[in-house]
Amino acid sequence: SQQGEEDPQALSIQEGENATMNCSYKTSINNLQWYRQNSGRGLVHLILIRSNEREKHSGRLRVTLDTSKKSSSLLITASRAADTASYFCAPDTGRRALTFGSGTRLQVQP
């Protein structure tokens, strides 16, 4: 399978706390992308990390990639209620279009 599997399936934290979600995949990749989906803005691209990168930052987001373990993590620091959403990882193998797992549902309590 080329899709990523997100873990945990659901996560509930308090505003201001950090949220970490993980992604595992099975095949070699060119890059891995993270997307967010909430009811207000639909599905939005967050960040892309290439296979030769180990860590990438974008604002309050930090993504790591370990190709030897075929895993990635997304860290959201100082979470806000507006971060409440489902988060999906999408490994890109270069052979087919992106495939999405079932996502991590993050609930940030105000």
Next chain:
Amino acid sequence: EAGVAQSPRYKIIEKRQSVAFWCNPISGHATLYWYQQILGQGPKLLIQFQNNGVVDDSQLPKDRFSAERLKGVDSTLKIQPAKLEDSAVYLCASSNVKGRNYEQYFGPGTRLTVT
């Protein structure tokens, strides 16, 4: 820059009826995707176009689903006849990088309910 436009936003039909969805991608984006997202699941690719040619339709139920992208811009996705299990959100996305999976821009989706 205008985003990906989709219409209608909501549609309710009875099983065995037909329905069509429309998508207008971001101007200049050569690649267009249709996804089906069932409640509680991630988006599942139905079909990918590169300009007006089909790149991947391996997961499109061709006995009832069809899609076209005339002139390499707008696209329509049709279901005929619809089944109860087709109830889902249908997402259209576009990308401006030919042949590579860089970031995709998604439309708001069409929520289909089949009764």
